[in-house]
Amino acid sequence: MTFPTKSEINTSSLPRKNLCLSVVEPNIKDKASSQELDMILTQYLESLYQRKKYHIGYPTNMSYEHHAILAPLLQFSLNNCGDPFTQSPVDFHSKDFEIAVLDWFAQLWEIEKDEYWGYITNGGTEGNLHGLLVGRELLPGGMIYASADSHCSIFKAARMYRMEIETLNTLVSGEIDYEDLRTKLLLNQNKPAIININIGTTFKGAIDDIDLVVQALEYCGYSNDRYYIHCDAALCGLIVPFIKHAKTITFKKPIGSISISGHKFLGCPIPCGIQITRKSYVNSLSKVEYIASADITISGSRNGLAPIFLWYNLSMKGHAGLKQDSKMCIENAQYLKDRLLKEGISAMLNEFSSTVVFERPCDHKFIRRWQLCYLSGMTHVVVMPGITREIIDSFLNDLMQERKNWYQDETTQPPCLADDIGSQNCLCSYQKMHY
Numbered sequence: 001m002t003f004p005t006k007s008e009i010n011t012s013s014l015p016r017k018n019l020c021l022s023v024v025e026p027n028i029k030d031k032a033s034s035q036e037l038d039m040i041l042t043q044y045l046e047s048l049y050q051r052k053k054y055h056i057g058y059p060t061n062m063s064y065e066h067h068a069i070l071a072p073l074l075q076f077s078l079n080n081c082g083d084p085f086t087q088s089p090v091d092f093h094s095k096d097f098e099i100a101v102l103d104w105f106a107q108l109w110e111i112e113k114d115e116y117w118g119y120i121t122n123g124g125t126e127g128n129l130h131g132l133l134v135g136r137e138l139l140p141g142g143m144i145y146a147s148a149d150s151h152c153s154i155f156k157a158a159r160m161y162r163m164e165i166e167t168l169n170t171l172v173s174g175e176i177d178y179e180d181l182r183t184k185l186l187l188n189q190n191k192p193a194i195i196n197i198n199i200g201t202t203f204k205g206a207i208d209d210i211d212l213v214v215q216a217l218e219y220c221g222y223s224n225d226r227y228y229i230h231c232d233a234a235l236c237g238l239i240v241p242f243i244k245h246a247k248t249i250t251f252k253k254p255i256g257s258i259s260i261s262g263h264k265f266l267g268c269p270i271p272c273g274i275q276i277t278r279k280s281y282v283n284s285l286s287k288v289e290y291i292a293s294a295d296i297t298i299s300g301s302r303n304g305l306a307p308i309f310l311w312y313n314l315s316m317k318g319h320a321g322l323k324q325d326s327k328m329c330i331e332n333a334q335y336l337k338d339r340l341l342k343e344g345i346s347a348m349l350n351e352f353s354s355t356v357v358f359e360r361p362c363d364h365k366f367i368r369r370w371q372l373c374y375l376s377g378m379t380h381v382v383v384m385p386g387i388t389r390e391i392i393d394s395f396l397n398d399l400m401q402e403r404k405n406w407y408q409d410e411t412t413q414p415p416c417l418a419d420d421i422g423s424q425n426c427l428c429s430y431q432k433m434h435y
């Protein structure tokens, strides 16, 4: 059993510095303490406004000014505890909004209202935890298969559930190596297969091919009742359905569940996600009598604000708005990739993805300034709604300026990325000399 560190992105594991904030004791005699709180908050907000222009390395859509309208909801503590389809004993929940959002996604992913079950999670990670759990309950003793480029939450789930996991090789694009999948399926033929496929890998934005995975299963003699497919669509789940010629993500194919992050492409001020599975499957999850409902969700209390924000955002954008967002992000990603290549910088962009992978900058200050993450010689920009041409241009200008200093003498050269993004995308001097 191996757990790759490949997708555990370096910068996020560093310990935090500069923790200089403490709780301020209220002082009844003077107003100074409340002024101090105001000042701290104002400074914090100011820094957020500033840093927003430099937020290009992680996939968060932060353009949703209209959510100010929803601010009055903050007067209430809304808790959607347990199953969204069962009655809550208290009125302070938003399960009607939650079901409206779930219905919308069920329609998008082509499953009938009375055939799906789902809930609004705390994020893509919880969706993955749930999807794999449903798979395990249906197929006890099943083995997880996940590509090395899968999100770390998949490996976390395997550890938590003490399940065996087979890590699959990936192609240069970041997609599953389907041949390796076949080899490993044949090796473990005696165990059911629980397969995670990525609709947009975290680092390269690669989209696995559901049809090829199903073909591999059939080829290796796995019948329909001996496999479970979970689709981790955290990143591209709301891009792919709106792009012409992209393969549809649909429950008409033999998949068990799909999960997506709500705060990524769609945008939500609170981390959240959507998890949808087949209704017939969830009955096998254990039932706990606690709050007059059989709780088959992962968390206990759940955020009741998130469903309202999602409902509002989806209603404001509609299919047309999401289509426009997807198109714009892919075009802007194309623009960034073309500009990088034109400047002689190795770069790659997968089809139907807005993640531009390119040469890792040399300087830590630059990486911090632009809030980039990196993996061996690579970094990426995930083009989200709100990342305008102006932001991209300002990034490119900064990069070109700094790059002159990094590579001014012959001794330091940009890294060779032929193995990481393909020799056709690599423009390092070694590649140029040899091809």
Ligand SMILES: *Cc1c(COP(=O)(O)O)cnc(C)c1O
Pocket (backbone or CB within 6 Å): 122, 123, 124, 125, 126, 128, 150, 151, 153, 198, 200, 201, 202, 232, 233, 234, 235, 261, 262, 271, 272, 273
């Ligand atoms: C971001 C991401 C996740 C985790 O989503 P969270 O909402 O951060 O929990 C899972 N899978 C993929 C492919 C991701 O990119």
